[in-house]
Amino acid sequence: MEKKKIVSGMRTTGKLHLGHYMGVLTNWVELQDEYDCYFFAADWHALTTKYDKTENLKNDTREVVTDWLASGLDPDKSTIYVQSMLPQTAELHIYLSMITPQNWVERDPTLKDMTKIIRGDGSGAKTDTISYGLLGYPVLMSADILTFNADVVPVGHDQLAHLEITRDIARRFNNIYNTDFMKEPMPKLTQVPLLCGVDGQKMGKSFNNDIKISDTEEDTTKKIMKCITDRSRVRKDDKGHPEQCEVAFKYYQIFASEEETKCCAAECAAGTRGCADCKRNLAKIINEKFAPIREKRVEYTNNPDMVDDIIREGSKKAQIEAQKVINKVRELVNIY
Ligand code: TRP
Ligand code: SF4
Numbered sequence: 001m002e003k004k005k006i007v008s009g010m011r012t013t014g015k016l017h018l019g020h021y022m023g024v025l026t027n028w029v030e031l032q033d034e035y036d037c038y039f040f041a042a043d044w045h046a047l048t049t050k051y052d053k054t055e056n057l058k059n060d061t062r063e064v065v066t067d068w069l070a071s072g073l074d075p076d077k078s079t080i081y082v083q084s085m086l087p088q089t090a091e092l093h094i095y096l097s098m099i100t101p102q103n104w105v106e107r108d109p110t111l112k113d114m115t116k117i118i119r120g121d122g123s124g125a126k127t128d129t130i131s132y133g134l135l136g137y138p139v140l141m142s143a144d145i146l147t148f149n150a151d152v153v154p155v156g157h158d159q160l161a162h163l164e165i166t167r168d169i170a171r172r173f174n175n176i177y178n179t180d181f182m183k184e185p186m187p188k189l190t191q192v193p194l195l196c197g198v199d200g201q202k203m204g205k206s207f208n209n210d211i212k213i214s215d216t217e218e219d220t221t222k223k224i225m226k227c228i229t230d231r232s233r234v235r236k237d238d239k240g241h242p243e244q245c246e247v248a249f250k251y252y253q254i255f256a257s258e259e260e261t262k263c264c265a266a267e268c269a270a271g272t273r274g275c276a277d278c279k280r281n282l283a284k285i286i287n288e289k290f291a292p293i294r295e296k297r298v299e300y301t302n303n304p305d306m307v308d309d310i311i312r313e314g315s316k317k318a319q320i321e322a323q324k325v326i327n328k329v330r331e332l333v334n335i336y
Helices: 018-034 043-050 057-071 087-099 102-107 109-121 137-146 157-176 217-225 248-255 258-270 275-302 304-333
Strands: 005-011 036-042 079-082 152-155 186-189
Touching (some): 005 043, 018 036, 018 152, 043 137, 057 304, 087 304, 102 157, 109 157, 152 157, 248 258, 258 275, 275 304
Parallel strands (some): 005 036, 005 152, 036 079
């Protein structure tokens, strides 16, 4: 039986952090064997909010793909490409944009949140500008997915509303052109183990509280040493409360073995483990886990041609698949 198709993408906003690794990448790596996977760096989606800050765009795109490869995405198993290198997506986006009612995109709650953020802190587009392209965000995302007629889309909760529009658009396409060609893709919710930043807030580059996949061991250790711990603990032999240790102990639960985590909790509660030692040990555990990934990453960074070749090959493969869908769509829409 033919494998089911999976499509997923990530906006290219720079180097990825451990939250991306634990929340998304480990999941993608696992899916590679069971599904026919298409993973792409969404540089057009990055443009929807950063059209006036593109000086790092090309570099960010390569960094994202480098993080993927280091984390175990395998070009022999998955098709890895860059969104803007698949012109078929742009063509499908045009057809889909014609059939998408304006109020569908205006209602999209995720988009509403995005535009609020943009208006609020000025981190995205100019404060008063919601561009035509940004309004089309879910339509472009639909084109990403439908251009392969994908079965399944692994996404986080925040993307579900977009995917609902994708399913609506697929259905509407079928109704209008009297066909059942377009599949309604199913979301596959990623179980994100919530990895907070070193300050206990949501991990994110803009909050300056993240640990990057690409960070050195020294940087990682420095950041871990800043983690918040049990605030009620003053001296290092005070009895601690692991469950009140807001960041460090949570990291143990995610990164350390069960045995190490148990030992940490017991020693903390007994007051025989100081927080500084505890965090130094945590840094060691994280650094050991990421050592092979970082090693691989350095290899790719030293050979950017390898990454470019993988992207070029992946884009070629993606184009061949996507063109089959476009040919059928052109036929259905009666394009000359
Ligand atoms: N919007 C997604 C995000 O911000 C990225 C994305 C773009 C995507 N196109 C996609 C995800 C298609 C899945 C399928 O995370
Ligand atoms: Fe947290 Fe470890 Fe300190 Fe306990 S000893 S409060 S688990 S950092």
